[in-house]
Amino acid sequence: MTDSLRTIRVQEALLSKNRSIAERLRRRFQEAGVQAVNLLSSPGSGKTTLLERTLSSLSRNTRAAVIVGDLATDNDGRRLAGKGAPIVQIQTGGICHLDAAMVERALAGLDLPSLDLLFLENVGNLVCPSAYDLGEARRVVLLSVTEGEDKPLKYPSAFRKADLVLITKADIAAAVEFQREAALEGLRRAAPGVPILEVSARTGQGMEAWLGWLESLLRQEAEP
Amino acid sequence: MTDSLRTIRVQEALLSKNRSIAERLRRRFQEAGVQAVNLLSSPGSGKTTLLERTLSSLSRNTRAAVIVGDLATDNDGRRLAGKGAPIVQIQTGGICHLDAAMVERALAGLDLPSLDLLFLENVGNLVCPSAYDLGEARRVVLLSVTEGEDKPLKYPSAFRKADLVLITKADIAAAVEFQREAALEGLRRAAPGVPILEVSARTGQGMEAWLGWLESLLRQEAEP
Numbered sequence: 422m423t424d425s426l427r428t429i430r431v432q433e434a435l436l437s438k439n440r441s442i443a444e445r446l447r448r449r450f451q452e453a454g455v456q457a458v459n460l461l462s463s464p465g466s467g468k469t470t471l472l473e474r475t476l477s478s479l480s481r482n483t484r485a486a487v488i489v490g491d492l493a494t495d496n497d498g499r500r501l502a503g504k505g506a507p508i509v510q511i512q513t514g515g516i517c518h519l520d521a522a523m524v525e526r527a528l529a530g531l532d533l534p535s536l537d538l539l540f541l542e543n544v545g546n547l548v549c550p551s552a553y554d555l556g557e558a559r560r561v562v563l564l565s566v567t568e569g570e571d572k573p574l575k576y577p578s579a580f581r582k583a584d585l586v587l588i589t590k591a592d593i594a595a596a597v598e599f600q601r602e603a604a605l606e607g608l609r610r611a612a613p614g615v616p617i618l619e620v621s622a623r624t625g626q627g628m629e630a631w632l633g634w635l636e637s638l639l640r641q642e643a644e645p
Numbered sequence: 646m647t648d649s650l651r652t653i654r655v656q657e658a659l660l661s662k663n664r665s666i667a668e669r670l671r672r673r674f675q676e677a678g679v680q681a682v683n684l685l686s687s688p689g690s691g692k693t694t695l696l697e698r699t700l701s702s703l704s705r706n707t708r709a710a711v712i713v714g715d716l717a718t719d720n721d722g723r724r725l726a727g728k729g730a731p732i733v734q735i736q737t738g739g740i741c742h743l744d745a746a747m748v749e750r751a752l753a754g755l756d757l758p759s760l761d762l763l764f765l766e767n768v769g770n771l772v773c774p775s776a777y778d779l780g781e782a783r784r785v786v787l788l789s790v791t792e793g794e795d796k797p798l799k800y801p802s803a804f805r806k807a808d809l810v811l812i813t814k815a816d817i818a819a820a821v822e823f824q825r826e827a828a829l830e831g832l833r834r835a836a837p838g839v840p841i842l843e844v845s846a847r848t849g850q851g852m853e854a855w856l857g858w859l860e861s862l863l864r865q866e867a868e869p
Contacts, residue, residue, distance in 0.1 A: 431651055497799075545799075546771070549741050
């Protein structure tokens with residue numbers, strides 16, 4: 422067997438095992454009445470800043486928690502702490518994505534039935550996390566205006582499975598000469614029909630729409 | 646054998662094979678008198694824009710070429726074309742990094758002895774490419790001012806092996822409230838002693854220093 426064939430076989434086995442753990446997670450989330458949202462993006466697209474503002478802005482009735490993955494450091498976990506939401510930091514030790522087993526272990530630190538919403542802040546990486554189902558109800562992919570308009574076409578796997586795309590750092594779009602139409606066109610090609618919101622966690626632009634999207638997700642859960 | 650142990654074994658075998666191809670490449674580069682520079686960064690940190698400006702600014706005596714890796718599309722290859730330098734686009738088909746075998750195959754498209762400088766523009770990813778030696782003489786890691794100051798500590802593997810760090814998009818540092826001292830401190834901790842240049846391919850800031858760094862690399866080659 423060639424090296425690359427062997428790699429593909431091992432990867433298939435890993436992904437298949439990941440899928441079965443993810444299905445188990447999905448059932449647990451459903452039974453507990455929790456909506457899990459997997460957040461994917463490049464490093465520095467603003468996942469943590471978005472979550473900081475989101476945790477501060479959610480209605481008091483919404484009980485949220487965050488599982489946050491990083492290669493190293495607990496910087497993001499510390500940034501998110503103190504907003505009333507439980508935070509569990511995963512350090513992947515160099516692994517380029519979260520997987521379902523890591524999330525399952527992290528759940529030991531959370532009282533799932535007490536929650537409505539669970540954010541899974543993935544490792545900053547626009548490639549590897551896309552292959553790993555974490556049992557999430559929805560997958561949200563962030564694209565910051567600083568990253569360049571062609572990223573959806575250059576990283577199709579990340580965007581193809583998105584349920585929502587957030588164009589982040591919208592407040593500096595002009596300063597970085599963001600080509601909005603080109604970006605929207607790329608997103609429409611990479612992720613046909615996927616809703617797109619333009620947000621700025623700094624100025625609050627678009628945050629109402631994002632919070633509305635989350636609330637409609639929670640209402641969906643509450644319905645029979 | 647557990648799945649994860651099996652994965653580690655296969656990864657070790659792959660990395661070991663990569664190392665031996667990389668050594669072969671390094672010898673070929675040395676024999677041809679070519680300095681290969683591996684460029685690593687997150688998606689959208691400005692590798693292609695930097696190379697566009699670099700190719701236009703290099704002295705006429707310097708014969709450069711670029712091998713550029715992307716998951717999909719030949720957008721970057723097309724952007725770099727028409728500047729007098731041969732460009733070879735690699736589409737990795739979803740693989741999250743370049744490896745030495747891909748570079749070796751791409752060399753079929755280049756007349757190595759006619760070159761002085763070969764840029765290897767890696768897939769935009771701050772995790773996976775760091776493990777793969779491409780036979781390069783130098784590794785340059787880009788960190789854009791939009792990515793956040795703590796990236797060097799959060800992605801230590803990428804920065805640890807850098808020979809030079811370029812802080813890119815310096816012209817918009819103020820607009821994105823870039824915390825310069827925190828970023829420099831993080832870099833000093835993640836990559837002690839590594840030189841750091843602050844550049845903007847848009848305004849030209851720092852380009853002279855970057856071109857000077859490249860020229861000193863070429864002079865080093867020319868010496869016995």
